Each structure stands twice: as C-alpha cells, then as structure tokens.
Amino acid sequence: MNHNTPLSPRPLRHLSDVQQRVMTTAHLRSRGVSTADINTQCRLGGSWQQLLPGVFLLRPGPATIEERLHAVLMYAARSPVTEPAVPTQPGAGAGTGAGEAAAPQGYDDAMITGLAALALHRFASAPPLLSLDRVDVLVPRLRRLRSTGCVRIVRTPGMPEPVRIGGVPVAPVPRALADAVADITDAGVVRRLLTEAVRGNHCEPAAVVRELTHARLLSRPHVVDAVDSLLAEGRAIAEDRLYRLVREHGLPDPVWNVDLRLPGGPLLGGLDAYWPDHAVALELDTRAPRQDDDAMWSEYARKREHLERLGITVVHVTPKKLRDSMEQQATVVRTALMASGDRDPAAYVVVLPR
Incomplete structure (x- = not known):
C-alpha cells in the first residue's frame, strides 16, 4: 500500500481534494485500513505522516497551509467530514447508485479563529499563515479537547455563525479579533488590527467592542487605548458616509x-x-x-x-x-x-x- 493506492471502493466525491489527502483514524478504518497499516505507512521513510493525534496526511513532504488547516479542523470537529447518505433503494450499490445522496462537506462545532482567521479574512496587519506556529480553533465550551502541536483550543459558551472561506469555516471578524487580541500585548499591533477591521469594511466598531467586552478584555489599558482609536476611526468613516449620502x-x-x-x-x-x-x-x-x-x-x-x-x-x-x-x-x-x-x-x- 502507498499514498497512491485507493483506500477502498467507497466513493470520495463528497470530499474535497484536501480531505482526500488528510484523514482521521476513523475515516481510514471505515475504508478498511487497519491500525497496523497506518503505523506501517507512517514509519520513517513511509508514504504517510501523522500531523496531529488521529489525523494523517496521506503523502510525504511538508503539509500545505490548506492541509494544515483541514487537519486542525479534523482534530477539533465533532464530525470532521460528513459522509454520504446510505443508499436506501434495494440493490443500490455504494458507487453511483440511485439512492445515494452526497452530503456537503463540513466540520461540526469547530472553526478557525484568532490570527489565522484574520489572515484568511485577508487582514494585511495579520501575520501570514505560513509564519504562524499555531492555529486557534474555536469549539463549544463543553468539548473535551486539549491543545496539542500546532492547535490551540479556544472555548466559547456560544458558537457564532462561521464564514466559509475556501471551504474552511472561519470565525467572523469581531470574534476572531477578540481571540487574537487576548494573547497580544503589543499595543501597536492591537491598534492596527482593530483599525483595519473598520477601515477595511470588515465590521462596525460596535461589533468589535461587543466581542471585546464579552471576552473581558477592556480591563487592559492597551486594549482600551486601541478601542478609543477604533471608535474615532469608525466615527470619521461614518461621517464621511453621511456627507456622501447628502451629496450623492x-x-x-x-x-x-x-x-x-x-x-x-x-x-x-x-x-x-x-x-x-x-x-x-x-x-x-x-x-x-x-x-x-x-x-x-x-x-x-x-x-x-x-x-x-x-x-x-x-x-x-x-x-x-x-x-x-x-x-x-x-x-x-x-x-x-x-x-x-x-x-x-x-x-x-x-x-x-x-
């Protein structure tokens, strides 16, 4: 067996290309790959590699950014990849049988947040994804997960509606900002991130302040100073739009x-x-x-x-x-x-x- 060998006759059309290269132990076992086979493939010089606990890249070489993001989500998600529905018509096979309905791919109860999410939202002031040593992933508070490797688990009592960017569920900008700012002590960096959120029309200042308040970050002087700059910036932009409203x-x-x-x-x-x-x-x-x-x-x-x-x-x-x-x-x-x-x-x- 090698990374080019089909895992099983089960169809993979419901998966994206990257989800066919990155799989969990459960996915591999469902396709007839034993634990011994997985261990053999992941040995030094083998065709596969383990990216995170229970998550494997089915090819040699460094993982791409896309593969890394999907590996993080597969590690954190409750249902990492939605399987196609089981055929219900008599005699329908597992291939292109009439009863099969491919469900959309997705990740339940997990989304990218923090600086990685801001990079996906194309923030110029966020570091490139390649430079990040870790990826923050947002999950419900009661999920039993721990941070490991390049994954940092961020818990929340209420999950926001994710934004889909290139097939990856990403936290909306206000929430991603709050999770990023929670670990940044550089006042200049915080100010640049918050200002870009408004100047780039990603969101309104009130939405950012609401998330910072919920995260209890407004007790930090450098965050308060950045918020004051954010509100001034938002006020100036709103006034400019008001002038345009009258003129245009x-x-x-x-x-x-x-x-x-x-x-x-x-x-x-x-x-x-x-x-x-x-x-x-x-x-x-x-x-x-x-x-x-x-x-x-x-x-x-x-x-x-x-x-x-x-x-x-x-x-x-x-x-x-x-x-x-x-x-x-x-x-x-x-x-x-x-x-x-x-x-x-x-x-x-x-x-x-x-």
Whole structure:
C-alpha cells in the first residue's frame, strides 16, 4: 500500500481534494485500513505522516497551509467530514447508485479563529499563515479537547455563525479579533488590527467592542487605548458616509455638527446634521456597547424626546445602516424633509457651531 493506492471502493466525491489527502483514524478504518497499516505507512521513510493525534496526511513532504488547516479542523470537529447518505433503494450499490445522496462537506462545532482567521479574512496587519506556529480553533465550551502541536483550543459558551472561506469555516471578524487580541500585548499591533477591521469594511466598531467586552478584555489599558482609536476611526468613516449620502442623493445641504439651544435657555444637545428650514435633525449613533451603555441610551432618548416635543423631527442613523443601505437612509431623510410642510411650525431654536 502507498499514498497512491485507493483506500477502498467507497466513493470520495463528497470530499474535497484536501480531505482526500488528510484523514482521521476513523475515516481510514471505515475504508478498511487497519491500525497496523497506518503505523506501517507512517514509519520513517513511509508514504504517510501523522500531523496531529488521529489525523494523517496521506503523502510525504511538508503539509500545505490548506492541509494544515483541514487537519486542525479534523482534530477539533465533532464530525470532521460528513459522509454520504446510505443508499436506501434495494440493490443500490455504494458507487453511483440511485439512492445515494452526497452530503456537503463540513466540520461540526469547530472553526478557525484568532490570527489565522484574520489572515484568511485577508487582514494585511495579520501575520501570514505560513509564519504562524499555531492555529486557534474555536469549539463549544463543553468539548473535551486539549491543545496539542500546532492547535490551540479556544472555548466559547456560544458558537457564532462561521464564514466559509475556501471551504474552511472561519470565525467572523469581531470574534476572531477578540481571540487574537487576548494573547497580544503589543499595543501597536492591537491598534492596527482593530483599525483595519473598520477601515477595511470588515465590521462596525460596535461589533468589535461587543466581542471585546464579552471576552473581558477592556480591563487592559492597551486594549482600551486601541478601542478609543477604533471608535474615532469608525466615527470619521461614518461621517464621511453621511456627507456622501447628502451629496450623492441630491439632498439639500444641512448645517453640520451643531448644537441647539433654546433662546436664553439650556443646550438641547449636539447634532451631526440639521436642516433649519425643515426642522429636521440627524444624529449618528456611534455608541459602543460598554458598561455605561444604558446610561448613554437613556441620555440619547431624553434628548430625542425633548427635540420632538419642540416639533423637531429626529432621524436616527447607525454606521451599519449607512454602510449597508445608504439609498434607503437617504429616502428616510428625504421623506422627513418633505413632510415638514405638513407639520405645525417647530419652536424657535438657536443653532450654534460645535
């Protein structure tokens, strides 16, 4: 037997090429390969090699990045590769029988996370996959696994929905960032990773801060400093999108970044855009989910209610809405401007630059 010898007559069409080169002990045994045969093939100078406990590469030579990633997932997954359904029609064979239905390939309860995931998401600030000594893999908290070799097990009480990149399940960017940042003490590296997440349109700052909060990383000063830079970056990008919304969708020019005040009275609050002739205000919600989020939301709600009692329509826009549905947000603003003629005149307010 060698690495070119068919393992069994069972079809492998449901497997990708790499999954036909990387297999677990269970897969090999299901194809008639005994433990003795596996040991023989993996001896010094043999045709196979063991990459991880119970995971084998069925060829000599260094493993490729793709083979390494699939080996990590095969080690960590509950069901490393989905088998085709058993034929149910009488007389159907194991080849191309009428009853066979090839199930999609996949890995249950395991996905790549951390720096390896960020590299797969094409982060320029993440190290290349070839340079990583280990690959982080996310699994449910109760899985009985341990880190070994190039695999570091990361546990979570709730698995996110993975992103498929080249057939590999990968943690979404916010979760991958949190798992990566947990082991990075270099403030500059953390800042570059978080900033690229926003500049590269991978996700919104609030999603990153939410994951960092869940991971209890906001008690670390260098992470807090990076988050402050992240929020400032996200704010600048959202404001630029807001300028584009007005310009590209033909809305009348507002006054930008102003405070409103009642004549002789207190400040009513700051606004990102205000149309005085229409009494329409727009506010970007760039709040990040932190411990004082409830207090911030209460303050925002009080300001909005106060303005609306004065006859001022407040349009609430999030950075995510500006990114994903700018045309729809432009329609919301335009509708508010057009409806101003049907409303009672708003109270007189003083507009001050911020």
